[in-house]
Amino acid sequence: MAQVELKNIDVTFKQKHQSIKAVSDVSLSIEKGDIFGIVGYSGAGKSTLVRVVNRLQEPSSGEVIINGENIEKVSGSELRSVRRKIGIIFQHFNLMNARTIANNVEYPLLGTGVSKKDRKAKSERLLKLVGLYDKKDYYPSQLSGGQKQRVAIARALASDPEILISDEATSALDPKTTQSILRLLQKLNKDLNLTILLITHEMDAVKSVCNKVAVMDSGKVVEKGSLLSVFSNPQNDLTRDFIETTNQIKPALRVLSHQKDFVNYDDRRLVELQYTGDTTSNPVIIELFEKFNVTANIIFGNVEFIQGVPLGHLIVTLNGSDDGIKKAKDYLHDQEIQVYNIDLAKVREQEALEEKEEA
Amino acid sequence: MGLFSHYFPNVADSIPSFVQATWETIYMTAVTAIIAGVFGIFIGVLLVITGPDGIAKQSTFYTILDKIVNIFRSIPFIIMLAVIAPFTRIIVGTSIGTIAAIVPLIVSTTPFYARQIQNALLDVDEGIIEAAQAMGSSNLAIIFRVYLKEGLPAIIRSSVVVLISLIGLTAMAGTVGGGGLGNLAIMTGYQRFENDVTIMSMIIILVIVFIIQIIGDILAKKTDHENIN
Numbered sequence A: 001m002a003q004v005e006l007k008n009i010d011v012t013f014k015q016k017h018q019s020i021k022a023v024s025d026v027s028l029s030i031e032k033g034d035i036f037g038i039v040g041y042s043g044a045g046k047s048t049l050v051r052v053v054n055r056l057q058e059p060s061s062g063e064v065i066i067n068g069e070n071i072e073k074v075s076g077s078e079l080r081s082v083r084r085k086i087g088i089i090f091q092h093f094n095l096m097n098a099r100t101i102a103n104n105v106e107y108p109l110l111g112t113g114v115s116k117k118d119r120k121a122k123s124e125r126l127l128k129l130v131g132l133y134d135k136k137d138y139y140p141s142q143l144s145g146g147q148k149q150r151v152a153i154a155r156a157l158a159s160d161p162e163i164l165i166s167d168e169a170t171s172a173l174d175p176k177t178t179q180s181i182l183r184l185l186q187k188l189n190k191d192l193n194l195t196i197l198l199i200t201h202e203m204d205a206v207k208s209v210c211n212k213v214a215v216m217d218s219g220k221v222v223e224k225g226s227l228l229s230v231f232s233n234p235q236n237d238l239t240r241d242f243i244e245t246t247n248q249i250k251p252a253l254r255v256l257s258h259q260k261d262f263v264n265y266d267d268r269r270l271v272e273l274q275y276t277g278d279t280t281s282n283p284v285i286i287e288l289f290e291k292f293n294v295t296a297n298i299i300f301g302n303v304e305f306i307q308g309v310p311l312g313h314l315i316v317t318l319n320g321s322d323d324g325i326k327k328a329k330d331y332l333h334d335q336e337i338q339v340y341n342i343d344l345a346k347v348r349e350q351e352a353l354e355e356k357e358e359a
Numbered sequence B: 001m002g003l004f005s006h007y008f009p010n011v012a013d014s015i016p017s018f019v020q021a022t023w024e025t026i027y028m029t030a031v032t033a034i035i036a037g038v039f040g041i042f043i044g045v046l047l048v049i050t051g052p053d054g055i056a057k058q059s060t061f062y063t064i065l066d067k068i069v070n071i072f073r074s075i076p077f078i079i080m081l082a083v084i085a086p087f088t089r090i091i092v093g094t095s096i097g098t099i100a101a102i103v104p105l106i107v108s109t110t111p112f113y114a115r116q117i118q119n120a121l122l123d124v125d126e127g128i129i130e131a132a133q134a135m136g137s138s139n140l141a142i143i144f145r146v147y148l149k150e151g152l153p154a155i156i157r158s159s160v161v162v163l164i165s166l167i168g169l170t171a172m173a174g175t176v177g178g179g180g181l182g183n184l185a186i187m188t189g190y191q192r193f194e195n196d197v198t199i200m201s202m203i204i205i206l207v208i209v210f211i212i213q214i215i216g217d218i219l220a221k222k223t224d225h226e227n228i229n
């Protein structure tokens, strides 16, 4: 049974002159222990979608099922106890300025029948967990962004949630702090078997911690699946755009597209090879020569690990007879190596286009 | 003492009236502040939670309350004194005297204070309210544990503004026999050409205002953990 199940969620904002469909027919199933990434550009509807999960936003239609229970009808104190099982951390931390760090962490326990002593013990334990015990009597305004987010995480954990939602929690942080927050989330996922919903516009964050990902565009989920399947075989252009931001292939191609030696390379002979798993490319490249008399010259290579599985990209030039090259490509295909032709003219065109947009 | 009676001859002769008038001013201000304070906070909170983007949005109720507050805000106090006199008589049995002056003071101060409270609370970051909702807080808990707590420094600052303008209003209470320093300044100082009485009344009022201002600043600073300098 999925821990969070969203079925055909629609959210429409009705305004005076128009209505905005912020979320459109989204269905997602999040299992216990998942770190589920939801990635999309600003305005894609990510925040609206996650606000539906704890009913801060009523869906216009669709069902939200948490631990098998449809929460559409719950209200009042029942809804509040559902909300306590879902911790949220926000981009702007949203800590209470008038309370100390320790009191912020205790906040979710106020009015729940937990004694003052137990509240204190719990906030101290959680602050130790996030490494901020020594700052417990400080006020939020005295902390750095990364520290504030750690407090927010401790606070989100105070009511022993089963699900933790992170809505752009690292967007206001520098890369190093982002990494440390992501590591912390990963640790919580492992140690507490906490299900995490990671909302972000940075595919890098998804790549480093998630096991599943959904890509949103204009309110719709355009692609979803395990991290490896999405990264190794993206179906949607937007997904490809996002993946490109996490590796060095695009910049490498841009450099190539301006180099004399490659400018006139025909797109059937300049190719990108992509492989997953332990298929090392070297024997294959030797085989191409032995079998088809085609030499493959590696221009650029990049191997990354997606959930521990290597995902490799090579940019190579193929030299040989037309027939040999065709056969070589078929052979690569049989070896489960994907081959994409590279058209440098197109790369240049796109670069010019983007420069124009920026200007 | 010689110098004092030289410059303030009439004041020196009427110390008891000054004590009496100061007491009346403080009394009218304090009683009004307490009662209008409670009503003002109540109405201010209602405006915030039922207003647009409020946690208990009630558009019709809000619109009506908002209009009422606006109407009462725009009636000049001196007119309010007269208009409300029959109502005052019903409530306190008379429309003359210090007690009778308190009723119109409350009616005038409450909407002003409610508006100030509304503005102070609207300054509380929406994100914090949303976080509290997400953490399972009820609306009542959000009012007391978030709005009033997070808004406290701003509430204190606007309370000072309202208190000071309230002292200004008490000066007009003399017209219904409410007494106070304002009354003393006009009735004795101004009309009998005893300038020193007017000046001394003003000095005492200024001292009260300064004290309120200073205490307010200290409290606001003490409770404000957001803007630490």
Ligand SMILES: Nc1ncnc2c1ncn2[C@@H]1O[C@H](COP(=O)(O)OP(=O)(O)OP(=O)(O)O)[C@@H](O)[C@H]1O
Binding pocket: A013, A020, A021, A022, A040, A041, A042, A043, A044, A045, A046, A047, A048, A049, A168, A201
């Ligand atoms: N309360 C609202 N009323 C009207 N429109 C809204 C409201 N909330 C969101 N929207 C609209 O819904 C769309 C999706 O917004 P949402 O905040 O979910 O995007 P997002 O993916 O979280 O973006 P970001 O990355 O900037 O946070 C936007 O077009 C936004 O303007």
Ligand SMILES: [Mg+2]
Binding pocket: A046, A047, A048, A167, A168
């Ligand atoms: Mg958002």
